[in-house]
Amino acid sequence: MSDHIYIDALELRCVIGVHAHERVAPRTLLCDVQLACDTRAAAASDRLEHTLDYDAIAQRLRALAASMQPALLETLAERIAELLQREYGARWLRLRLDKPGAVAGTRGVGIVIERGLRVPA
Template identity: 30%
Template sequence: MSDRIFVKGLMLHAFHGCHAFEAEIGQHFALDITLDLDLGAAVATDRLSATVSYDAIVTVAREAFLGRRYKLVEAAAGALTEALFATFPSIEAIEVTVRKPNAPLTAVFAEVGVTLVRRRGAA
């Protein structure tokens, strides 16, 4: 499948992390979400009901990512992919990148984070 919908740079403030101070003050996370699905019907009909709306993607992403505190961004990203698959049956694959631009490291860096790539039905 070569059709994709994406949301890049979704900024959310959350309390994820292994350190106690991360749970207390939180930090900003930047999310990039790419969904693979067949957009043929949307192209042919020009109807929102034939696709997945950006607004719906952001709503599900926000609820899944902020729904509980995770120690690892890997787990938060996993919860996000599971929520998207559960909500939108037309999604065939998902790529989610979670970036921590202000991770508490004693180093100079632009960003750190993880990327998960998942296909529906794959283990």
């Protein structure tokens, strides 16, 4: 069995970039997250406390991003992954960060990372 909670295209705002013009104001990044979890208890009880609360996770990720001013997407991605593992017990996660408009002629550029072991829940 392999259950996942996901958040797709979460808008994060932060100052990020290596170039001076990127350090002037916050920009919007798009974040996709998949978290492995066992959803059977939540399905049986129909209670939020038996699963991962994706609204709470989204709010926490927005707050984290807003508090940082990293130069690299890699830095922000790693901090997000660490938070998800530490605060939400994510055994496995896949995270995609997209920086729309960073490179002319592209829809976006970014990074995808996986952390943890992808094993049945």
